[in-house]
Amino acid sequence: MTISKNGEICLALLVAVLFILPCLMLGLIYEEAPYHTVAGEPVREAADAAGISVADVEGTLWNMAGATGGKTYTLTDPEGDTAYIATQAFDSAESRDAAVRLYNAHAPGKGKQVGSMIVVGQYIVYATPVNSPIFAKLVPALQQAAKATT
């Protein structure tokens, strides 16, 4: 099969599109996480609703621009699993999104990120281990809290 000069340019453009397509597709599929104030302690409330015990809580302030404080929870469930879930509030959508970028930028090597992270209003909620079943139980309630505006 032969191809003209214009065809070659089209081929190059097609390849470029193939690269940008997955990123664009994901950007469009996933809803932007709105920045709004979520009242109370979403993780504690989600844990209470899911019947998960809060074994320990510590206040934390991350050394990041715009971070205004949060808590680190040690959670246990009746199956004997333990999860460490940290929350941190940010004073603006920009500083919160910068923290998300920092999280993505620290994926070791060329692998995936360590831990799981979701955004809930002004909070970043970060859980380890990465596939924590406890975190999985909390996520529906957290996602609900993320949608609700006050």
Place this chain on the structure above:
Amino acid sequence: MSEAPIANKKVLGLFALAMINVAAVLSIRNFPSMAVYGWSCIGWYVLGAIVFLIPISLAGAELATGWPEGGGVYAWVKQAFGEKGGFVALFCEWSNNLVWFPTVLSFTASTLAFALTPDLAANPWFMFAVMMIVFWGTTAIAYFGEETSTKFSNIGVILGSIVPSLLIIGLGLWWLGSGQKIVIPHFTLAQTVPTINLSTLPFFATIVLLFAGMEMAGFHALETKNPQRDFPRAMALSAVIIVICTVLATLAIAIVIPASQLNLASGVMQAIQYFFDAAGITWLVGPMALLITLGGVVNLAAWLIGPAKGLGIVAEEGNMPPLFDKTNKYGAPVAVLLIQALIGSVISLLYVFLPSVNQAYWILSAMTVELLCIVYILVFAALIKLRYSKPDTPRPFKIPGGMIGVWIVGGLGLFGTVLSFIVGLMPPMYFTNWIVYVGSVLLGTFLLAVPPLIFLKFKHPGWLKKQNGGEQP
């Protein structure tokens, strides 16, 4: 049409080759994430070494000395599985970079922001501007060919990766020697054993690919003074430097910084600041940030230059349209570098300014994992196949133990990478719709791996350079 190139100057010796691999693999940004695991990080590193680092180093040494041609993984896999296999392997190595570039660029920009004023990290315009300066600047270094990029790589990797690692290790030793409190439990052998269950399984893929890039020197075979002698030694030297720096620096961080400080909050610089504050050398945080920024740039450069050179070779062999086959007088594949920089810039733009892409970055990371696994599966399979199909090809370095040795090495590597591929398809438990997740990862991986098949479908003799017997259209 290409400018008359300076024909492949042999500028690379043992040290330069080793530094290319170190630049590609050793990254300070890995340390805090791994330090969270305390003593068990030793077990994770050992696991990564057994199922990936050692196999890829041995496989790379044998293949690079047996087929010391340009193109790295392309040349090796082509020998075993033909042009199509080689092209797919190389393209996957190149294409995963384009998705990964924003990660390392964002790391570099946020580290530089920390050195200047941390608030800048929240400014997307600052982030994007720095990312673009670094990306196009590194591309410009690659433009000036092997000699320039080698000098940059040698100096950069020492200053930006090895020196900071040694500094962290030295501070850890000082911490121990001065009787300060160790924040992890006292060492027992049992604590080094990693916990492997469904919760931690996704981390397996991460740990395997932590050492990805050990094959990077293979892309520079044409510029190597004595590939048969230097490749195996460079593999060994780089593996030793990487393991020592990685394991000891991770442990140094783990014994000083409490795990509660080593979660998401622990960007590298946040961890370093905690470390240096504790050691009373806060003034060193800024210079350290600059060095680590340089380390990020060198890490980027290694991945940006190697696979692009490989793709230049593929284009030169007439497997891609002449549009891609443009080299300058320094022998740099300018067309590939330019296309790479343009696509990478667009993806970086989306990454910084489209927050929903940020949210979906887990899936993009999974695509990177899958593409890299394809590369290494093909390399390990080629290692085994070539021992059967081309047993008489001289290999100045041969994996010891005959066929059994090759099967053990190739088998371990295949086990690690195939398992990583499967694990890479596992969605995090909080993804409610796993079909969408797996479908997205597989579709994205397919889109990023399929272009070689399109090129080969349209390939025609006019794509070959005149000097190779073809015609320029």
